[in-house]
Amino acid sequence: MKKKILLLLAVTIGLGASGAAAWYFGNRHAANSETLTLYGNVDIRQVQLAFNGSERIAKMLVKEGDRVNKGQLLAMLDTATLQQKVRKAEADSEAARLAAVNAASTYRRTRMLVDQHFVAQQQADDARTASDAAHAGAHAAQAGLELARRALADASLYAPDNGIIQERILEPGDMASPQRPVYTLAMTDPLWVRAYVKESDLGRIRPGMHAAVATDSYPNKRYNGWLGYISPTAEFTPKSVETTEVRSSLVYQVRIFVCNPQGELRLGMPATVTIALGQPAATNNEHCRNP
Template identity: 40%
Template sequence: MKKKILIIVIIGALTAGLALAYWRWSHNNDQQRQWELYGNMDIREVDLGFGVDGPIAQVLVEEGDSVEAGQILAILEQEPFLDAVQAVEATLKFAEARMTEGIHGPRPQEIERARAAVQGAEATLANATLIHSRRQRLVDERAASEEVASTTQADRIVAEANLKKAREDLALLLEGTRHEQKQQQHAEFEAQRANLALLRYRLSRATLKAPNAGIIRTRIQEPGAVVTANSPVFTLALTDPLWCRVYVDESDLGKVRMGMPARITTDSYPGKSYRGWVGYISPVAEFTPKAVETPELRTNLVYQTRVYTCDPDQELRLGMPATVTLSLHEEVRTAPASLSDYCKTP
């Protein structure tokens, strides 16, 4: 009887030993197949400001509001910008009319009027010459004074000058606008058009729009405040892309590859994981930041790594501690072109 009990005890001990050995082997194998890293959630932030100076007329969002790309966030007073645009539009029309006139040249009616002026000046000169000749004969015959001849001589000189001017005016009209004048008129038109484009651009920058989807983190200015160009009005936290920033020891760098699949977990949502992939490995080593929760010495050289993740319910927050589990046994895929495309795939 004692012999049977001894055999049963030995068999039970061997079974327990084998079970313990299998558990240790399975646990070690799982550790070899998976690798945990610790870091913090990170996103990009951008300071948003108007591109021009002026007083703020409206602020349309509050801190914590979710905004879409292109959504209007705030508006400056528009009147000064609209008035400047209208003034330059009028100047541009005038410059365009001058340029068109220079291209087309004088109208036929203007040329005919210039020719008529030449003919009239010729007739006036002929009449002045005839009168002067008659008066000069009277002076030669001593039937009139020298003053009479001097007056008619002056009239003839004036008529000659008027005829010369009329002929030159006609010649200018027949020749048309000079090439240099056309270039000048064209340059004035282009300058005004460029000025109008600049003012319209300034008008567009007087309305502040969200460059990307995100969450308003800070509202810095209020209506009535006079701001300068590019001074911050909001701080926008972008919701895409979102990643966990971890640090990999130099000795473990060979385990990490671009496109490696990963799972991210946080203490805030126990039991829930977020899928992701390794999207960035720093080419430069650095000392471990003091804020990183790792069991290794903080003076080790490490490489910053970003594990991009999907967060459809917007539960992850900037700076939130997170655990990244890399699947060392899974096949490494080609890194996605964008995080949004990756999150759309199941």
């Protein structure tokens, strides 16, 4: 009798444990279905900076690791020859301007003499032709002066945007040209996490959804972000897929833009992205402002 009671009690406990386990795992699955977790790496844009002109470098003002702001002076070419060209172009432009003024005055005087029948019409026509040519020469000289000034301005290299100098390629004394990069600039804004989404999860996300980004380097911090881009094409698979088995394994690149005011996120850093599903879309500023 006691054995039957103990057996019945064991069965009851087993059924209860099975039910509890089923409830636990079922609820955990339901909870997990409300969020989407992605794994990726921090990515940024990189640009190679070069001078527009060709001359030897006189000064390099920043080095690897320096943070620079948009419009900041980064390097300068030797400007001695360029300054001489500007001075010569200024002199040529002034001379051409005076020549045009004199030619115009000569034409006006000749025109008056023609009206008074002191000179032939042919002389007035010649004076007008000379005046037109002088004005054309003045315009050409002014254009040459603007080109010389532009070349002098191009002897200074400025940062196109905020960022970090990733690589200093040339040094003072090197010959610069538009084809030779001087610096590699890592642009810190925008900054995003590049991750991939399965085709089966593609219909659960949309641009503008809020996301939380975590990294191993700062495990106790969460960075605010938002889903900014979903690739229109699959990657790492053929373009046309015929079978449902392969179709379910398609992945699409997404970019989760991140607010990084402290500058802690670095290029290539592994990151975990959590997106709460079923949320309303928000603007970029709202994501950065609201934790």
